Amino acid sequence: MLLLLLVLLPAAMAGVAYLVRPVPLRLGCLVGTAFVHLAVVGWLWAVPLAPTLSGWLAIDPLGLLVLSVVSLLFAVVAVYAVGFLRTEPPRGGRVFVTGLLGFLAGSTLVAVSHHLALLWVGMETTTLALAPLVYHRHDRRSLEAVWKYLLLSSVGIALALLGTFFVAAAQTSGRPLILEDLVSGGAGLQPALLRTAFVFLLVGYGTKMGLAPLHAWKPDTYGEAPSLVSGLMAGGLTSCAFLGLARITEVTMAAGQAAFVEPLLLAFGLVSLVVAAAFIIGQADLKRLLAYSSVEHMGLLVLGLGLGGVGPYGTVLHLVNNGLTKGFMFLAVGNVVLVTGSASSEAARGILRRLPVSGVVLLLGLFAVTGSPPFGLFLSEFTILNAAIAQGHPWIALAVVLLLALIFVGMAAVVLEVVYRPAETPAPAPRESLLLVAGPILLLLAVLLLGLWVPPPLHRVLLDAARGLGVAP
């Protein structure tokens, strides 16, 4: 019951936020819902829950991880949004807040749903809820971005629906499309249909994740949407999409099709890394840069999934780290954009002088997002490399290291220029509002902490999640 409430609360509050007139009340809805949601998720860590609605909704380790990332990120973004909507042109943000809460509802549904079709409904809801947010600025560029986003995401999601129907067709016993029954009845699943289903779901959810070569919408969308929306997408939406992919991988592995699945995952992972590296070098726009970095990290997630052994542990750790890192990076860039009006490295210069706190966050974030110690991403990337060597793919490990080095160089060039290079015309240094920097600093510290020490409860949940994913025949 609690799980159902967890989904319905943001949905209901979205409706309330749309109808309510006074702006402070609307913002109060947003922040209030975010913190209630976070509190409930925190409670779920402490108290395990039984599945409800005849197995449709349940909370398992992987779902709990994704839910926590989304909830934490959303709470930070909600606080940031209060400051953001104050500095943006006064439009009250009615559609903005409604869209954000709709996204929360949809992604919660994705995380707690153990019925594959219900998961799809949640995924589609998040896609649609974010569309008006991408178009927030109402100019030609964001119009083009939202059109590409809508079209490509919708086609991807449609193919994912086809894949879901194929899974239903492949199932011969048990409750239809319920995850537990699919995994336990793995041997009874029709292999040809299951493989077709996997391909469709890989393409569908891969488009939502932003895996290359299905990533074409990502740079444009992340570049044109308001930074906090991009951060939410990069941290939250991608995690939800990855969850969808992880579910079908779990089912397919349990049915003994690992030999079919692993090469596909490895291929997509490597292609994503190569594409990301190729487009990061020479990239001038900060938000597009982070979009390609997101493609890179999605590639790493999928790579870890396909490697097996200790790979899935690295993947789930990376999921958490990446979500938090992308969140604070985009928020820091958002502060830059609010002050300079553009995210391009030609326009935004000398940030360290103008916005000292955001500049430091951006600088440290550069090291975090490229996987340098002591930040959390280093640990997860190292685990995945470990898995590559241990599972007998040394060439993959070598390629990944080279590509990561290239990506570091490309990103450093841009970020260092933005942070250090003095601007041509000295500009005023505004006071940085607490609302706009508290969240990023908090997330940065969390990622730093995770790089040094993984708390035992988290470690336990990570192990359980990885065990579910790493089932080899």
Next chain:
Amino acid sequence: MSGLHDLLLLCVVLTNFWVLGTTRMSSTIRATAIQGTLLAALPVALHPGWSLHMLGLAAGTFLVKAVVLPTFLSWAIREAAVRREVEPLIGFSMSLTLGAMAVALSFGIAQHIPLPESASSLLIPVALSTVMVGLLVLTTRNKALSQVIGYLVLENGIYVFGLSQVERVPFLVELGVLLDIFVGIFIMGIVVFHINRAFDSLDSTRLTELKD
């Protein structure tokens, strides 16, 4: 070859050809409206025996796919004042030929892959061919509204496929799917309206400002 459902499925393929071959936008919308009506009649024809599940699905599908969405798209056309589609990327004749090849391919696939059993042997091939035709329209047309119609046809094809699993996927989820598709197309229509206002045309080849 017998039964109402086979006839309905054949007509679905004919509406696909209609969408591929016509140049007038209002004509394509009429074709999708008729396709929606056929799709609404399909669950009842496939499973004789009037269960509430079937009737609800049929009514919901008819309402969304045959009434609301075509009306909304016609409104969008009138707002954008677009009457005709310009010559698409591969030409109309080529589109028709590719559509016929897609039908042949889906029938071929249906015979060689162990696809799910269903009341009609035409169900899976027609579903696959409709999906392919939808993708064809989506990728080769220039006007933004035609791309939305291609997406609609794609979703119709997936819906036909889903009919073969209608016992496995419960009613509530199907409603959710229908609602999502409706809202999706609604939002696309709004964006099309904005595109028309900003660019003064619906030509999607003009949306090329963002690039690396």
Next chain:
Amino acid sequence: MLGPFLTLLLLLAAAPALPGIATRTRAALTGRRGAPTLQLYRDLAKLLRKNVVYSRTTTPVFRLGPIVVVATVVVAATLLPLDGHTALFGFTGDLVAFTGLLGLGRFALVLAGLDTGSSFEGMGASREVTVSAFAEPALFLCFTVLVLATGELSLGGMLGERLAAVWGSTAPSLVLAAAALFMLALAETSRVPVDDPATHLELTMIHEVIVLDHSGPELAMILFGNAVKLALFAALVVSVLVPLGRLQPWLAGVVMLGGMGLVAVAVGIVESCMARLRMNRVPQFLVAAAALAVFGVILLLR
């Protein structure tokens, strides 16, 4: 032997009525009275009485054109089983001969048109040949449907008793083939939406402009040939749609004639509903007919 011969004569005698029926239907639907149904007979009679005028730039090829047109069309008519049972002549693979004969007639007409050296005829000739380049594959696809349905390779077999036997199980494919044949009939006999027979602007014509220079009995032969071509296609459509093989030969003949009349009415209805297509849309129209036939083939291949 007598029965098929009689039905052939009956077809040739009735053919000139069909364009009249189509025109009369079109007029009725557009609120006019229109020319009398049997007007073409009177026109033929009038033209036969007249003298022939030859242009100075023409050669014997010009005089050969109309004769070849009539000859090929009449020979093609002998290949069809007009009473639903037997054709006057027939052999395995005569469907190719049928198409070839129609093509030969068209070729002769086009040559005669080019022979005059006028640019109008040349323009019409190139358009006519383009239309036929798209129409012939579609016609072969329709025949493929019939071949797959009946397993026979001669027109007499395909459209006769064998078709009546398999008619029930292959009905959808046959309906699609009949629709494609109807669209081809419109293209081959130069009716709307491919070509408007009522237009008087040469730049918009396809067939009419090729025969501009013909006069007297030769023009009569061309008009008669066109009418018989319409009758042939109408007969094809009726044979595919109605299982004539189940009826007695004399009854089948009557039904055939009635069906041909109905097809002419349908042509008239289509002519009054549609406008003529732009020239570059005509191939699209024919590709659509071919697509319908392909779909019919696919249904039979399962």
